[in-house]
Amino acid sequence: MGRVIQGTPIVPGTASGAALVSDEPLSFWGGYDQTTGEIIDRRHPLSGQIAAGQVLAVPCARGSSTTTSVLLEAVRAGKAPAALVTDSVDRFFALASIVAEEMYGKPIPLIALPSEDFAQLQSGQWIQVEPDGRLIVTEPV
């Protein structure tokens, strides 16, 4: 059993996956390939990583209003992250998840963590997301 971090379930749900973590905000428009799940913002530390099916942890969405649409496209294409973890309430990610539930019955679990807990996340950890907002974090072997 891993360590438990209590977050706030902005959009509740169950998911698990390897963590992809950065302290840089990410715009999905121009930053995320909705057909492959690759992070394509070449200025972003996670550039080149595939976030599809992983637990993506970034502080918040950056910039463009169109992040929501790109994330919705990724859900439709089956290339969205398994869950999103942020360090504040991100309305852009939340909206995409809510509309994904409305349109396709597939919300993306979205959890907000206090900054000090967010800072403990590291790429490669295995994260299980629980509906009450708990993250169960297992260190890589």
Added chain:
Amino acid sequence: MTLTLSSEDRAQLAGERGPANRMAMSILVRMAEISGAQTLMDITAAHIDSTIYTGEATMEFAERLASLGAKVCVPTTLNVSGVDEHNWQKWVVPPEWARNARRQMVAYQSMGAVPTWTCAPYQTELKPSFGQQIAWGESNAICFANTVIGARTERYPDLMDVCAAITGRVPASGLHLTENRAGQVLFELVDVPRRVQQDEEFYPVLGHLLGHIAQERIPVVTGMEVTPEEDQFKALCAASASSGAVALIHLVGVTPEAPTLEAALQGRAPQQTVNVSMTELREARRALTTAVGETVDMVVLGSPHFSHAEFQKLAPLLAGKHRHPNVQFLVTSSRFMSHLAEQSGSLAALHDFGGSVTVDTCVLATPMLPPEINVLMTNSAKYAYYAPGLLNTQVVFGNLEDCVRSAVSGRVSRDNSLWEE
């Protein structure tokens, strides 16, 4: 803190105003809960950015609402779409893309919105007024409305703006409320000469710098000696909403909610103070260019959409000249502005030069550019910011004169005299 809904909100949520209103209101209510709003509030105009076609999901969302009988209940303008409806065949836009993007246009138009197809809705007859509560999408337009007009909109994500237009309601939160409009980061212009502040390049450069540092916070700028023209404001707002998520800027002594520094800060202390001298501006200007060589494949102007005033400024620069055969020259604009330019003769000057116009969309929102275009030159900080990621091109930033000169010679040519040390 819990959300209290009005009886009309509850009627919409219960489906008593039809299934489209039910869907839109249920999305808004969940967003209001997430935002911590205590109530919803009325808006009296909307601008829908959800028109941008990113694939079948955005099309299906629009068509779902349209098929449920969605109608906007406030005057509503439409942002750029995914295709130049009547001229896409001139470029390399795949027919399937054009077909789907057009289906999405038809869906939004069927809701009763005005088919403006522009990212500069503040340069149409539906420009809002000071203090008006509105729900706008499109980052540059949000910033312009809050900053220059003093209208009030939160930074709405795509897909939420249309829900607001259908229901006439938004969460009472964020920039709709006076207490959330106070400046947060103080930028003091230090020894930035008037001749620099009068130059058109100053505004995209300053905007790029503000966004980069302020991110989602509200900048306050002191030391402005000139009042920018409308298109200079446009460039400032678009730049800061690209490099950051800036939705409101106070220029002390210039913008409507900043008669004084104290008013702009609402009497509070700034979170951070930043000195902006020519050194910082030079650095921001350099950061807008990613290309290293002298080649340029295409000049592209008009992000946000070129206004009639900009067409009129461009026309005399083009007179008697022709673009180099290796350099394409494109202006992106709205149907309305290009029609005005046609009537005033400015469009003829562009065509004689060998340039062309794309309306309804822009190079970032439609896959129109042929693969041999590797280096773009532009006077738009927004194009300069997004082109490397979205189009996989390099960019050169320059002013309008630089862009024309480079298009004629076929080599990058920039006048740096104002910026040299």
